[in-house]
Amino acid sequence: MLFQTFHPKPGQETRPVSQKVIGLIGGMSWESSAEYYRIVNEGVRDRLGGLRSARCLMWSFDFAEVEALQHAGRWDDATALMIDAARRLERGGADFLLICTNTMHRMAAEVQAAVAIPLLHIADPTAERIRASGHRRVGLLGTAFTMEQDFYKGRLADRHGLEVLIPDEADRATVHRIIYEELVQGRVEAASRQAYREVIARLVERGAEAVILGCTEIMLLVKPEDSAVPLFDTTAIHADAAVDLAIAGFTPSPAAP
Known part of the structure; x- marks a missing residue:
């Protein structure tokens, strides 16, 4: 494996560790997948400097x-x-996977069971960020599937101890x-922003005490100033967590920019 730990012999220099390859299951929709691509590349550049960018693969659905x-x-x-x-992403060389949508985490367990590389579940870094902020009772916005079915809010409650409220x-x-x-469809309407403000209120x-934007497109519409x-x-949280995992242990070559 590319990222196995290297144990040098005495006096032997340590081999640089490469960035891990992020596998992105995207296209659901491409608008939010483009945000994933931007965030992971900006995150790698900001943390490593120079001309660094993320090593990633994306499978994009219709x-x-x-x-x-x-x-x-x-x-x-x-x-x-x-x-x-x-x-496909595993065969292409991805070292771990992200499903770039909340709703399709409905089948996260089946996806993880089908591959040998880890799946970074979107709910886990989100819950960790919320708990670190001191909040325990959170509202959840998303598709009807995400809000009404248990695959997402159940994970937040059972694994992370959060109390999850959903809209009526x-x-x-x-x-x-x-x-x-x-x-x-790439439409951001002022009337819809107001509707979301009212739902959040x-x-x-x-x-x-806080609200989860539990659909990867909602961030295109709702901003911090829209909520009390x-x-x-x-x-953003999922993509940031991917950067953390991708550069963990990374040791750039002195010759690299």
């Missing part, structure tokens, strides 16, 4: 195919697509509609 499976409830077929993407039925429908009818009224409590952007 999102129309994935969206059709989601709304038809054909999750087994969607899982098969995700496993195929993960295996009408607000969930609004949040979901804006994601699929606008954000994944109602979560705060119910006791939310801290917002936790899963796109």
